[in-house]
Amino acid sequence: MATVKFTEEHEWISMEGDVGTVGVSDYAQGQLGDVVFVEVPEVGANFNKGEEAAVVESVKAASEVYAPVDGEIVEANKALEDDPATVNTDAEGGGWFYKIKVANLSDLDGLMDEAAYKAFVAELD
Numbered sequence: 001m002a003t004v005k006f007t008e009e010h011e012w013i014s015m016e017g018d019v020g021t022v023g024v025s026d027y028a029q030g031q032l033g034d035v036v037f038v039e040v041p042e043v044g045a046n047f048n049k050g051e052e053a054a055v056v057e058s059v060k061a062a063s064e065v066y067a068p069v070d071g072e073i074v075e076a077n078k079a080l081e082d083d084p085a086t087v088n089t090d091a092e093g094g095g096w097f098y099k100i101k102v103a104n105l106s107d108l109d110g111l112m113d114e115a116a117y118k119a120f121v122a123e124l125d
Helices: 026-032 105-110 114-124
Strands: 003-006 011-016 019-024 035-039 052-058 062-066 071-076 098-102
Touching: 003 114, 019 026, 019 062, 052 098, 098 105
Parallel strands: none
Antiparallel strands: 003 011, 011 019, 019 098, 035 052, 052 062, 071 098
């Protein structure tokens, strides 16, 4: 089973080997409201942890999706460009943004597991 970690900026990363699938949490999509536009990164692009890697816009706001780790984009979910509402209906599944080949697996150590993330989100409400 894949290991899923979360950031304080509400991204999730699901690891399989050294490749992580990245999206925004269900909490984040709920805060955004109806998603109307998604911009995913180009395959081959490199990002450092914390850099803006994608953009999501809703009827309420535009938000950046940050890279939770250093790495190279190996796949982008272009389907979101045609159907951005997938982020609302399946944020932690089919609404993923991109897959990143993780440069340094120790980057994951600073991220929250699901229980810690749920506790973090509970403090926000």
